[in-house]
Amino acid sequence: MTADIVFIVCAGAFGLAIGSFLNVVIYRLPKMMEAEWQRQCAELAGRPGEPAIRFNLLVPGSHCPACKAPLRIRDNLPLVSYFAAGGKCAHCGSPISVRYPVVEALTAALSMWVAWHFGFGLAGIAALAFTFALIALTFIDADTTLLPDNLTLPLLWAGLLMNVSATFVPLREAVIGAVAGYLVLWSIYWLFKLATGKEGMGYGDFKLLAALGAWFGWKMLLPILLLSSVVGAVVGIALLVLARRGRDIPIPFGPYLAAAGFIALIYGDDIASRFVTF
Numbered sequence: 001m002t003a004d005i006v007f008i009v010c011a012g013a014f015g016l017a018i019g020s021f022l023n024v025v026i027y028r029l030p031k032m033m034e035a036e037w038q039r040q041c042a043e044l045a046g047r048p049g050e051p052a053i054r055f056n057l058l059v060p061g062s063h064c065p066a067c068k069a070p071l072r073i074r075d076n077l078p079l080v081s082y083f084a085a086g087g088k089c090a091h092c093g094s095p096i097s098v099r100y101p102v103v104e105a106l107t108a109a110l111s112m113w114v115a116w117h118f119g120f121g122l123a124g125i126a127a128l129a130f131t132f133a134l135i136a137l138t139f140i141d142a143d144t145t146l147l148p149d150n151l152t153l154p155l156l157w158a159g160l161l162m163n164v165s166a167t168f169v170p171l172r173e174a175v176i177g178a179v180a181g182y183l184v185l186w187s188i189y190w191l192f193k194l195a196t197g198k199e200g201m202g203y204g205d206f207k208l209l210a211a212l213g214a215w216f217g218w219k220m221l222l223p224i225l226l227l228s229s230v231v232g233a234v235v236g237i238a239l240l241v242l243a244r245r246g247r248d249i250p251i252p253f254g255p256y257l258a259a260a261g262f263i264a265l266i267y268g269d270d271i272a273s274r275f276v277t278f
Helices: 003-045 080-084 099-118 122-145 149-165 173-198 204-218 220-243 252-275
Strands: none
Touching: 003 080, 003 099, 003 122, 003 149, 080 099, 099 122, 099 252, 122 149, 122 204, 149 173, 149 204, 173 204, 173 220, 204 220, 204 252, 220 252
């Protein structure tokens, strides 16, 4: 086996394990944020806060949401445990959300794609970390319409750091991309709010586009926005027509930005050259 094939296989196996951890992040991080907001509100109101319950990405250990039984090692094997148990808790028989194997399989598949595209090296390892962050942001935003600063801001700084040595684009383009990415959506937000009196998107979207600009430079911002807008429009119309989703229910924009960001990661050079030519 060549080194590249070994890297692809290892990336897939690692992606499965990371996918299992991302499921924890997707479920717990919003709850950790909510608990912190409640604590801060209590402090501002001068009320004694409730006794803090230790809850983070590591504590308490993995357990069934229904019966609270702790999961054994054999219950926690990515993909294998879910299908071996027939998609149900081994203790109480409650159904387990299909989200868990979907995230694990998606993370493994995208990890192998990234490893095949970049090969082993700094760019490949950085691209894997970038992909993991996008997956977590996608599912958190889809569930809660939140894009946590705990993920978007490190992603932004990591993009700038990676491009100090022009891993993806020259540092100058990365810095301009980060600033422009934030300001573009910030300007659209305020224009929409002044025109309608409503908020069309959240600040997390600004920070995510800034992070994508930091990774891929200012030249990719317009293609990313166009790709995400087209996909978002198609999905939004489908939800209105097929799922009978009300017009007043917000549709998160983060997943479409994340999808466009991954496309930019893999096909960015080709897209940028074609876009400039066009």
